[in-house]
Amino acid sequence: MSLFSDLYNTISKFFHSQDVQEDASKSVATNRLKLVLMQDRTNLTPRILEQMRSELIDLLSRYVELDKELLDLNFEQEGDQVALMLSIPVIRAKDEEEIDAAVKEHEEMLKIALSKKEDEENKQDEETKEEENQEGEVPPDSETSDITENTESAETTEEKTEEEKAEAEKTDAIAKELCDIPKIIKKKEKKEISAPEEITNANNNPFKSDPSDVESII
């Protein structure tokens, strides 16, 4: 009987050899197409999807212990509706204490992130303030040249911190913001204390301005 089925298999392989080979080609096309259409339809790039995935892992692992490798984030379409399908293999649910601890830890991290950002900005503020004070001693004629100096020094401090983060793109945007800082301070020459507040307010939301920071900190 086994001889019989062997013979049959050999024959059918002979006839179907092409089928086996080409099976890949069609399904490869279908899968590639599905992926590319998902991106076309949603305007989400693979990079953004990956970022979303890692942030979701961070969030969810505060509450449950999950298998990060098997977490599956995908789009499915039914009719006009596009649904984001998230499949998370849960290894075990955390108990209340663990969750509290994890949430606290997360909050601590946020605080650290916040204060780091504030420190950085305070440093810059102090530097600009110092220069502002110097400016007061200089005769008013050379004011314009001083402003450009201020701008340059502000840029260089910012560039140093940015180098650490290796985010060259954002340097320009922040540097532009900083260009405005000396002007703001100049307007409020006699209310110097309030000037830094205004600046920190404008910049102290690290999550809105730079989500990748949060990711790296977490």
Next chain:
Amino acid sequence: MTGRVIVITSGKGGVGKTTTSANIGTALAKSGFKVVLIDTDLGLRNLDLLLGLENRIVYTIVDVIEERCKLKQALVKDKKNPNLQLLAAAQTRDKTAVNAEQLKEICDILKEENDFVLVDCPAGIEQGFQNAVAGASEAIVVTTPEMSAIRDADRIIGLLATKEEITSVKLLLNRVRPNLIKSNEMMSVDDVVGILEIPLVGIIPEDTGIITSTNKGEPIVNDENALAGKAYRNVAERILGEEVPFLDLDEPKGFMAKIKNAIAKLKVKV
């Protein structure tokens, strides 16, 4: 009388929009309906060739819009069937010679005196596409079972969904090769419909007869024996609201195919 304005579009070029327009138009006219075909592919007109009317064109759609002639003067009657008329595109102008409102106006006038106005859309998603869809209330999206054509079709379907006037979007799958589908070298009809998720209006098999029919300037629906002709006639009937089963393209032909089929059946039994 208010006829139906159907745009035949695809996104990608070369998938068979013009062939489809010519054949559906001819089939509908043969069934006794008054049909006008509009070629909106300004600068790259071909519908006249497929119908064998290239030598009869005096005025084009641009002449109508720029008021060098009346709309009726620009309509060219088909050689065989007076029910079928063509409004040709201008070959010497580009897509900017016409705008969407002007095309809509022409469609609105033509649908008053005809049962069907079929608009052959140019490839792409720019001005030409916007013009072609402006007057339509239905759309047929032509695609082939290839990745690039399907991706472009998906884009077109997305764009058509934003047009409020278009109430029906259907899929015509062209150049299907059953033997390639069988050997899993080509996406199947189900695969494509599953991805694009719009109702199917036709499956047209690859047919070498299309080449000879184009050579002769005679749509393949006129050939009673051609499989593609039969498939196009079925499309026309479905447009008319009849429920026609899709052609069984899987039927094996030839001696070797029959043997293969028999062995496959044997395998099921074993």
